[in-house]
Amino acid sequence: MPEAFIIDACRTPRGIGKRGKGALSHLHPQHLGSTVLRALQQRNDLDTADVDDIVWGTSSQVSEQSGDLGRMAALDAGYHTKASGVTLDRFCGSGITSTNIAANAVMAGMEDLVISGGTEMMSLPKKGMLPMGANNMHLQELHPQPHQGVCADAIATLEGISREALDAHAAESQRRAAVAIEEGRFDKSVVPVHNLDGTLALDKEEFPRPGTTAESLASLQPSFPKIADYRHEEGAPTYRELMKQKYPDLDIVHVHHAGNSSGVVDGAAAILIASAEYANSNGLTPRARVVATANMGDDPTLMLNAPVPAARKVLARAGLTIDDIDLFEVNEAFATVSEKFMRDLKLDREKVNVNGGAMALGHPIGATGAILIGTALDELERRDQKRALITMCAGGGMAPAIIIERV
Numbered sequence: 001m002p003e004a005f006i007i008d009a010c011r012t013p014r015g016i017g018k019r020g021k022g023a024l025s026h027l028h029p030q031h032l033g034s035t036v037l038r039a040l041q042q043r044n045d046l047d048t049a050d051v052d053d054i055v056w057g058t059s060s061q062v063s064e065q066s067g068d069l070g071r072m073a074a075l076d077a078g079y080h081t082k083a084s085g086v087t088l089d090r091f092c093g094s095g096i097t098s099t100n101i102a103a104n105a106v107m108a109g110m111e112d113l114v115i116s117g118g119t120e121m122m123s124l125p126k127k128g129m130l131p132m133g134a135n136n137m138h139l140q141e142l143h144p145q146p147h148q149g150v151c152a153d154a155i156a157t158l159e160g161i162s163r164e165a166l167d168a169h170a171a172e173s174q175r176r177a178a179v180a181i182e183e184g185r186f187d188k189s190v191v192p193v194h195n196l197d198g199t200l201a202l203d204k205e206e207f208p209r210p211g212t213t214a215e216s217l218a219s220l221q222p223s224f225p226k227i228a229d230y231r232h233e234e235g236a237p238t239y240r241e242l243m244k245q246k247y248p249d250l251d252i253v254h255v256h257h258a259g260n261s262s263g264v265v266d267g268a269a270a271i272l273i274a275s276a277e278y279a280n281s282n283g284l285t286p287r288a289r290v291v292a293t294a295n296m297g298d299d300p301t302l303m304l305n306a307p308v309p310a311a312r313k314v315l316a317r318a319g320l321t322i323d324d325i326d327l328f329e330v331n332e333a334f335a336t337v338s339e340k341f342m343r344d345l346k347l348d349r350e351k352v353n354v355n356g357g358a359m360a361l362g363h364p365i366g367a368t369g370a371i372l373i374g375t376a377l378d379e380l381e382r383r384d385q386k387r388a389l390i391t392m393c394a395g396g397g398m399a400p401a402i403i404i405e406r407v
Helices: 029-044 069-076 094-107 137-142 148-159 163-182 239-246 276-281 307-318 335-345 365-383
Strands: 004-011 053-057 084-088 113-121 200-202 265-275 288-297 327-330 387-391 398-406
Touching (some): 004 276, 029 069, 029 113, 029 265, 053 069, 053 094, 069 084, 084 094, 094 113, 094 265, 094 398, 113 365, 148 239, 148 335, 265 276, 307 387, 307 398, 327 335, 327 365, 365 398
Parallel strands (some): 327 387
Antiparallel strands (some): 113 265
């Protein structure tokens, strides 16, 4: 079977995802996508007429983010019109899924040069967005799906994970991110975003809060008690009632807040994937190869528990064990997700999210997976290590996963 090689990866810095407050929030999402696509072209001297496809992830495909953002961003970046594009939605898992699909196309021998990635501007108004299940009452009867934050609190309650443990995890994420930024560990991948007039919009991470401690986090009020009792419309069940349909005896202890949940940010990322034949013929030097990919579904009511079985599945597919993996990236959608991941797999915490995660840096939903793959690759190179496993929870109770290996 042909192999898929990662040639390059780049991303924007993440801007605060609030309209009028974030440094990127005034820009069109296609502009963020075109920024990273243009960077890939320039960094690798690509003939964009050779790009077989652009597989892009965007979760909230409404308003300016609708209309196949991957294709539109390529056109905005000045790519040749032969470079087609498709945009997909696997909620938070979109960025990994786009990369898996791109790699699988190359490994199947159907494509030679594919770009994956994603864009998400959390600062955009979410008009037209409906809750999980899209008000389909029949589906909700089959699989009640609450708000993700309520799910995180429910999992922490069921698992007996304390607020203190989650806050300590969140503080460590901030500490690691601060070290990574100070030491320039992200510099290889981060490309600045400029306004249309050429002035600088953002060239560094905007969300982190260095100096955050477990003690300062302890003062924050839980974010999801009111949301748990929210009704999307008259007569609809609350999120707490949806959870009770599946777990009638569960009395949720609310432990998540703004500090131990992922940050709301804007951002984009892109990954260049090529076949060995194309790379050799065009003077491209592979940085890593895709070893295996996998997808996994799990309970849609708890929603956030699929990363552990996804990791086990992709390891089995690769014929590897936990001990064969040097670094793990699991998205910190909520502290309980990554905390449970480390506990269930009995991982060495010094191998997981070593440069901090979404609690410190933010989570631009459709782009995050591609960001994590690039971050893992940069860190493998920095440490002169071999393999990384990347996974993340996604809405509907899913998780994609990928294992990459340096070459």
